[in-house]
Amino acid sequence: MANKIIFPENFFWGAATASYQIEGAWDKHGKGESTWDRFTHTQGNIKNNDTGDVADDHYRLWKKDIALMKRLGLKSYRFSISWPRILPAGRGEVNKKGLDFYSKLVDALLDAGIIPFATLYHWDLPQTLEDEGGWVVRSTAEAFADYANVVSRALGDRVKNWITQNEPAVVAWLGYEMGVHAPGLKDHPKAMRAAHNLLLSHGMAVPIIKRNSGNAEVGITLNIGWKVPASISKLDRDLAQKDDGKWFRWFVDPVYGRGYPSDMVEHFTKLGALPGGLDFVKESDMDAIAAPIDFIGINYYNRIVHRSNDTDNEPQLVFPKPRTPENWTEMEWENYPEGLTGVLARVYFNYNPFKIYITENGASYSTPPDEKGNVPDELRTNYLRTHLAAAHRAIQAGVPLAGYFVWSLLDNFEWSFGYGQRFGIIWVDYKTQKRTLKDSAKWYKSVIKKNGF
Ligand code: IFM
Numbered sequence: 013m014a015n016k017i018i019f020p021e022n023f024f025w026g027a028a029t030a031s032y033q034i035e036g037a038w039d040k041h042g043k044g045e046s047t048w049d050r051f052t053h054t055q056g057n058i059k060n061n062d063t064g065d066v067a068d069d070h071y072r073l074w075k076k077d078i079a080l081m082k083r084l085g086l087k088s089y090r091f092s093i094s095w096p097r098i099l100p101a102g103r104g105e106v107n108k109k110g111l112d113f114y115s116k117l118v119d120a121l122l123d124a125g126i127i128p129f130a131t132l133y134h135w136d137l138p139q140t141l142e143d144e145g146g147w148v149v150r151s152t153a154e155a156f157a158d159y160a161n162v163v164s165r166a167l168g169d170r171v172k173n174w175i176t177q178n179e180p181a182v183v184a185w186l187g188y189e190m191g192v193h194a195p196g197l198k199d200h201p202k203a204m205r206a207a208h209n210l211l212l213s214h215g216m217a218v219p220i221i222k223r224n225s226g227n228a229e230v231g232i233t234l235n236i237g238w239k240v241p242a243s244i245s246k247l248d249r250d251l252a253q254k255d256d257g258k259w260f261r262w263f264v265d266p267v268y269g270r271g272y273p274s275d276m277v278e279h280f281t282k283l284g285a286l287p288g289g290l291d292f293v294k295e296s297d298m299d300a301i302a303a304p305i306d307f308i309g310i311n312y313y314n315r316i317v318h319r320s321n322d323t324d325n326e327p328q329l330v331f332p333k334p335r336t337p338e339n340w341t342e343m344e345w346e347n348y349p350e351g352l353t354g355v356l357a358r359v360y361f362n363y364n365p366f367k368i369y370i371t372e373n374g375a376s377y378s379t380p381p382d383e384k385g386n387v388p389d390e391l392r393t394n395y396l397r398t399h400l401a402a403a404h405r406a407i408q409a410g411v412p413l414a415g416y417f418v419w420s421l422l423d424n425f426e427w428s429f430g431y432g433q434r435f436g437i438i439w440v441d442y443k444t445q446k447r448t449l450k451d452s453a454k455w456y457k458s459v460i461k462k463n464g465f
Pocket of ligand 1: 030033179311372419435
């Protein structure tokens with residue numbers, strides 16, 4: 013008989029979503045326009061010109077969605093709050109209907125025995141703030157602190173787990189440097205400022221949330237891939253190191269009080285991305301960013317093998333797996349569970365967080381319902397099983413992993429890819445909004461029940 017994998021007692025078995033990806037109701041009940049509303053309403057930005065206008069219609073169907081969570085036995089649910097639903101103009105007047113929506117959601121989760129994990133920012137910035145410069149300007153970080161104050165005062169008596177920012181690297185680089193996410197800018201120097209203001213907003217919000225929400229735990233979610241050089245050559249090693257520096261160390265180092273990594277300051281300077289040096293960093297900023305946090309959230313999906321195409325390069329030693337559906341998801345991301353053990357160990361042993369949550373992990377496979385109405389998504393189940401086993405290995409090595417949130421509860425709007433990519437453990441028929449538990453959801457339910465497999 014295969015060895016059993018049993019997780020620690022009180023492990024938080026969860027699922028995650030984000031406001032723009034599921035809620036719809038983009039202009040209902042006083043909600044303001046977000047950068048993603050503007051970006052998706054501009055033709056040519058998104059595959060098939062899909063928008064989040066309706067998405068999973070969760071704003072209307074949330075009670076049914078909580079019933080599904082209960083059916084799965086989820087212990088916790090990670091959702092995000094739409095800033096322009098609460099503060100339509102980004103700051104100032106509060107939209108009571110918006111706050112009520114989340115307040116009722118939280119009450120219903122608690123009634124269902126599901127612990128709410130609220131993320132304050134999963135990318136839908138009020139467009140009014142973008143019009144003033146968005147994350148490139150410091151006043152957006154200040155507005156975020158006010159927003160965090162409003163939300164944590166309203167929900168902080170019941171929400172005790174808070175995530176400030178989700179994947180600030182993605183916001184800064186994809187949104188302001190590469191232009192494939194809202195607001196669609198391609199300006200590296202501006203992206204450097206955006207990255208800093210995102211981090212600053214996190215640091216400013218932490219003490220505010222702690223003040224408003226007694227005994228709350230507060231953290232940040234960062235994305236991290238398993239980045240390896242394709243050979244031992246300096247060329248490949250440099251590529252891997254720089255990519256990791258850009259996407260992870262630039263964010264995690266300041267959060268843990270180490271400031272911006274010097275090799276990356278040098279690298280960004282060479283690229284011309286820091287024309288004025290770090291002139292946008294004010295004296296107290298780095299202390300603010302390093303505000304003590306209770307946990308770090310890790311979003312892990314895949315491995316990236318770095319290979320320089322320089323003709324003088326060494327022979328390649330590390331190869332991505334062959335391109336089969338088992339090995340590569342439909343996002344064209346390599347399925348590499350060992351990397352999850354690696355990143356968890358690295359984060360714990362290098363930065364010593366008190367606690368780690370895997371705040372996202374999952375796979376995009378579009379397996380549709382069969383004639384009996386089942387969704388036989390073994391590829392996803394296999395991905396989840398192998399990644400959970402990898403997470404368990406990290407726990408055995410001493411990593412204080414306290415929970416796992418599968419991405420995602422529902423199929424949803426996958427940013428620039430529109431609705432073509434499906435990460436859900438629940439199938440969503442976008443025409444009828446019918447939800448169907450996929451086989452992976454049924455498997456996950458049994459894992460939660462047995463606290464392992
Ligand atoms: O859908 C996204 C999510 O919003 C942030 N992390 C990665 C997921 C898959 O791309």
